[in-house]
Amino acid sequence: xxAPPAQNKIVRWIDHRLPIxxxxxxxxxEYPTPKNLSYWWNFGSLAGIMLVIMIVTGVxxxxxxxxxxxxxxxxxxRIMRDVNYGWLMRYVHMNGASFFFIVTYIxxxxxxxxxxxxxxxxxxxxxxxxxLLLMMATAFMGYVLPWGQMSFWGATVITNLFSAIPVVGxxxxxxxxxxxxxxxxxxxxxxxxxxxxxxxxVAVVGLxxxxxxxxxxxNPLGIDRKGPQDSIPFxxxxxxxxxxxxxxxxxxxxxxxxxxxxxxxxxPQNYVRANPLQTPPEIVPEWYYLPFYAMLRSVxxxxxxxxxxxxxxxxxxxxxxxxxxxxxxxxxxxxxRFRPIYKWVFWLLVIDCxxxxxxxxxxxEGWYVIVGRVATLYYFLHFFLMWLIGKIERPLPLPTSISAxxxxxxxxxxxxAGSRPMExx
Amino acid sequence: MMRKLAFVAAGIAGLLLGGxxxxxxxxxxPPLPKVKWSFDGPFGTFDRGSAQRGFxxxxxxxxxxxxxxxxxxxxxxGIGYSxxxxxxxxxxxxxxxxxxxxxxxxxxxxxxxxxFVAPFANEQAARAALxxxxxxxxxxxxxxxxxxxxxxxxxxxxxxxPPPPGFxxxxxxxxxxxxxxxxxxxPQPLAGSDVTYADGAKPTLEQEAQDVVTFLAWAAEPTxxxxxxxxxxxxxxxxxxxxxxxxxKRKIWADVH
Numbered sequence: 001x002x003a004p005p006a007q008n009k010i011v012r013w014i015d016h017r018l019p020i021x022x023x024x025x026x027x028x029x030e031y032p033t034p035k036n037l038s039y040w041w042n043f044g045s046l047a048g049i050m051l052v053i054m055i056v057t058g059v060x061x062x063x064x065x066x067x068x069x070x071x072x073x074x075x076x077x078r079i080m081r082d083v084n085y086g087w088l089m090r091y092v093h094m095n096g097a098s099f100f101f102i103v104t105y106i107x108x109x110x111x112x113x114x115x116x117x118x119x120x121x122x123x124x125x126x127x128x129x130x131x132l133l134l135m136m137a138t139a140f141m142g143y144v145l146p147w148g149q150m151s152f153w154g155a156t157v158i159t160n161l162f163s164a165i166p167v168v169g170x171x172x173x174x175x176x177x178x179x180x181x182x183x184x185x186x187x188x189x190x191x192x193x194x195x196x197x198x199x200x201x202v203a204v205v206g207l208x209x210x211x212x213x214x215x216x217x218x219n220p221l222g223i224d225r226k227g228p229q230d231s232i233p234f235x236x237x238x239x240x241x242x243x244x245x246x247x248x249x250x251x252x253x254x255x256x257x258x259x260x261x262x263x264x265x266x267x268p269q270n271y272v273r274a275n276p277l278q279t280p281p282e283i284v285p286e287w288y289y290l291p292f293y294a295m296l297r298s299v300x301x302x303x304x305x306x307x308x309x310x311x312x313x314x315x316x317x318x319x320x321x322x323x324x325x326x327x328x329x330x331x332x333x334x335x336x337r338f339r340p341i342y343k344w345v346f347w348l349l350v351i352d353c354x355x356x357x358x359x360x361x362x363x364x365e366g367w368y369v370i371v372g373r374v375a376t377l378y379y380f381l382h383f384f385l386m387w388l389i390g391k392i393e394r395p396l397p398l399p400t401s402i403s404a405x406x407x408x409x410x411x412x413x414x415x416x417a418g419s420r421p422m423e424x425x
Numbered sequence: 426m427m428r429k430l431a432f433v434a435a436g437i438a439g440l441l442l443g444g445x446x447x448x449x450x451x452x453x454x455p456p457l458p459k460v461k462w463s464f465d466g467p468f469g470t471f472d473r474g475s476a477q478r479g480f481x482x483x484x485x486x487x488x489x490x491x492x493x494x495x496x497x498x499x500x501x502x503g504i505g506y507s508x509x510x511x512x513x514x515x516x517x518x519x520x521x522x523x524x525x526x527x528x529x530x531x532x533x534x535x536x537x538x539x540x541f542v543a544p545f546a547n548e549q550a551a552r553a554a555l556x557x558x559x560x561x562x563x564x565x566x567x568x569x570x571x572x573x574x575x576x577x578x579x580x581x582x583x584x585x586x587p588p589p590p591g592f593x594x595x596x597x598x599x600x601x602x603x604x605x606x607x608x609x610x611x612p613q614p615l616a617g618s619d620v621t622y623a624d625g626a627k628p629t630l631e632q633e634a635q636d637v638v639t640f641l642a643w644a645a646e647p648t649x650x651x652x653x654x655x656x657x658x659x660x661x662x663x664x665x666x667x668x669x670x671x672x673x674k675r676k677i678w679a680d681v682h
Contacts, residue, residue, distance in 0.1 A: 247667030258656025
């Protein structure tokens with residue numbers, strides 16, 4: 001599908017010096033994409049679009065926001081009341097954080113189900129984990145900026161996690177706060193970093209895309225493209241499919257923004273001005289942190305490690321373990337569609353994450369503690385199971401090629417049993 | 426696929442069941458009163474008459490102790506007052522302004538651009554006058570309570586005297602069915618017939634509570650009507666555009682497979 005040289009003289013002139021048109025031609029028009037991608041593959045581009053929406057609304061909010069403990073709360077309300085379409089910018093930004101996490105989590109679980117992290121996409125996956133970490137840090141600092149009760153006390157709980165580090169913990173906390181309590185310096189630095197980190201995310205997303213385009217998208221079958229009959233160019237096929245998916249997504253998003261903007265976007269307590277002298281009845285993080293919060297609070301004392309430190313270790317380990325996933329998973333077959341045991345274990349992990357999220361929203365009392373501990377343990381056990389199952393599982397026969405599988409839907413034949421993606425046909 | 430779905434459904438059912446058990450284990454909180462609000466639903470707007478009556482109650486009752494610091498008098502055009510009426514309302518207030526050329530603060534009649542005048546100069550003055558209690562600013566009270574407008578309505582109508590047997594009430598506290606923890610420092614603010622409505626509405630306790638909550642719901646989010654109205658337009662556009670894109674996707678993909 002070699003493109004004809006550009007007709008326009010100006011385009012040719014520019015391209016000769018700065019090949020941006022050739023680049024777009026190569027990465028959009030020629031970029032070969034598996035023809036069998038399902039709608040689960042829409043969530044990557046949705047996450048990218050959410051990032052842009054967050055940056056655009058955020059830039060406008062920053063024009064009216066005042067990062068000072070005495071004025072932050074009022075400046076946010078001023079945006080809501082007096083700035084033209086300020087309420088829209090704020091509600092899109094506030095709900096956008098939740099929806100950014102929704103699409104990102106779906107994107108991650110899609111990768112888990114179809115084995116998108118496996119050879120040769122290990123770095124692609126690891127860059128994704130970096131993006132997740134950056135997102136979590138950015139969202140946390142953003143939630144502090146309105147300086148409501150949950151902003152203040154959420155920041156107190158999370159920054160205090162670092163005090164669990166032996167010896168230097170308390171010094172690190174003081175250093176993070178810029179003082180001996182959460183105060184104006186804390187708010188100022190969080191604002192500065194909240195503005196900076198999204199652009200770091202943009203950079204890592206750029207690397208994520210470079211890594212993606214090196215080998216192209218994985219696909220629901222998890223087998224490599226064997227030739228042109230398996231591929232279609234990204235544009236117009238996936239541009240239009242992504243646009244349609246975006247339309248559906250925006251409808252759902254708009255229902256939340258315009259009709260129930262405070263349902264998942266914030267806690268009612270955050271409409272109360274921050275008050276360092278009054279602890280709210282319950283300090284609950286945003287829903288997208290709840291599974292991690294549950295792990296943090298579930299872990300008991302382990303030998304000589306106090307519960308707080310053990311909880312912090314579990315919290316960070318739960319994410320950092322994802323970096324090693326490509327080497328933990330011992331199966332060569334990518335797609336869970338052909339992995340009869342792993343398929344079930346995958347759904348157990350999904351349920352486990354929901355259980356953890358539910359536990360994270362409740363005080364660690366009574367049976368919540370037990371369930372929380374079991375669910376935390378299972379989360380880490382899952383990665384052991386991934387290694388184990390790859391060793392003992394007998395995968396289903398893989399189709400010989402993507403196009404063969406697509407046409408086989410009409411009654412064609414699958415590849416003989418025992419064939420593996422690594423084998424030459 | 427069906428088995429997969431059944432599996433997920435079982436998980437969700439388990440979660441719901443857990444939730445039911447958990448809420449039963451919590452202290453039995455009475456369900457909030459069910460009130461039909463004019464501003465409910467995707468097309469709901471603030472009932473102007475009710476909001477104006479609510480403003481009257483705020484003026485004559487609540488504002489003795491509670492500030493409404495995020496509002497300006499000019500905002501009142503949002504609940505149907507004309508610019509002249511707003512000027513008249515504002516001019517009845519005394520606002521501290523200054524310093525003047527002599528370097529002194531002075532009092533002058535309020536203007537539409539002034540913020541609502543607070544009943545107390547500062548927190549200490551409020552606590553000194555009110556037995557140590559601090560009445561919260563009401564600008565966002567409807568959004569700050571878990572139960573929203575229905576909880577504010579519940580608190581206003583939920584005073585019970587005497588408290589249920591066995592409930593230990595603190596000194597100078599009152600029992601309220603819907604206030605978190607059931608102990609509230611505010612004496613019952615509304616009892617019915619606290620105001621005389623100009624439009625002839627009967628000032629029962631429920632009517633007064635409904636009116637003032639409608640006013641406070643507006644005060645908490647004066648841009649709500651614009652938001653819902655914009656939402657309708659945006660959704661109509663998005664549904665139309667998504668339909669077109671679906672058609673385009675079908676057409677472009679017709680030759681694949």
